[in-house]
Amino acid sequence: DAGITQSPRHKVTETGTPVTLRCHQTENHRYMYWYRQDPGHGLRLIHYSYGVKDTDKGEVSDGYSVSRSKTEDFLLTLESATSSQTSVYFCAIKGGGLTYEQYFGPGTRLTVT
Amino acid sequence: SQQGEEDPQALSIQEGENATMNCSYKTSINNLQWYRQNSGRGLVHLILIRSNEREKHSGRLRVTLDTSKKSSSLLITASRAADTASYFCATAPPWEQKVTFGTGTKLQVIP
Numbered sequence: 429d430a431g432i433t434q435s436p437r438h439k440v441t442e443t444g445t446p447v448t449l450r451c452h453q454t455e456n457h458r459y460m461y462w463y464r465q466d467p468g469h470g471l472r473l474i475h476y477s478y479g480v481k482d483t484d485k486g487e488v489s490d491g492y493s494v495s496r497s498k499t500e501d502f503l504l505t506l507e508s509a510t511s512s513q514t515s516v517y518f519c520a521i522k523g524g525g526l527t528y529e530q531y532f533g534p535g536t537r538l539t540v541t
Numbered sequence: 542s543q544q545g546e547e548d549p550q551a552l553s554i555q556e557g558e559n560a561t562m563n564c565s566y567k568t569s570i571n572n573l574q575w576y577r578q579n580s581g582r583g584l585v586h587l588i589l590i591r592s593n594e595r596e597k598h599s600g601r602l603r604v605t606l607d608t609s610k611k612s613s614s615l616l617i618t619a620s621r622a623a624d625t626a627s628y629f630c631a632t633a634p635p636w637e638q639k640v641t642f643g644t645g646t647k648l649q650v651i652p
Contacts, residue, residue, distance in 0.1 A: 459638055459639075461639065463642075468644065469644065470629060470642045470643055470644040470645050471584070471629070471642040472642075473639060473641070476638075476639055478638060486639070487641075518583055518584070520583075520584075522638060528571070528572055528574065528589060528633045528638075528640065529574065529586040529589060530574075530576075530584075530586065530631075530640065531586065532583030532584045532585070533583055534582065534583050535581075535582070535583055
């Protein structure tokens with residue numbers, strides 16, 4: 429699992445509440461990614477980071493923000509959760525050097541009621 | 542929109558048979574990757590093929606790439622029940638450090 433953990437693993441929250449998901453890696457990789465997975469859509473990139481304090485938007489970034497104050501941690505925040513953000517969220521890192529392979533965490537299942 | 546589109550969306554075969562799934566994409570790529578996802582788990586990287594390669598093998602996996610047709614195929618030979626999973630292609634453009642995933646093929650291997 430390339431030393432990637434996500435917390436929490438499951439969360440149920442109400443519409444309008446803020447939610448923060450955490451991704452933690454132990455191998456000092458530079459690139460980290462947040463995806464959401466929904467039926468019929470595969471995985472879609474929300475935000476990614478290419479270093480401490482360096483982040484960029486992905487395909488579906490509206491309603492999400494991210495922060496990376498340490499190499500090992502990449503946080504995804506839903507400022508005001510909506511039902512359309514009910515999904516499974518995956519964090520990933522890119523292998524080091526010239527590799528392009530990504531290694532995924534176990535996922536967080538988020539339900540917004 | 543998704544860069545990669547897999548075909549078929551779902552595939553059911555008997556154990557021992559071969560499984561073939563296809564991926565089409567739209568723009569130039571540096572490489573194309575295939576991933577497997579078991580139910581309820583994160584994706585696992587299977588194999589990567591670079592844009593200047595036409596075929597690659599890894600164990601029971603065979604991947605082909607046709608850049609002129611912007612398509613790739615993944616062949617799993619002598620399938621096993623443990624191969625039951627969803628399979629995703631992912632494309633990496635030449636100028637970016639991110640990939641775009643397709644919608645996946647759900648493979649069921651019946652014992």
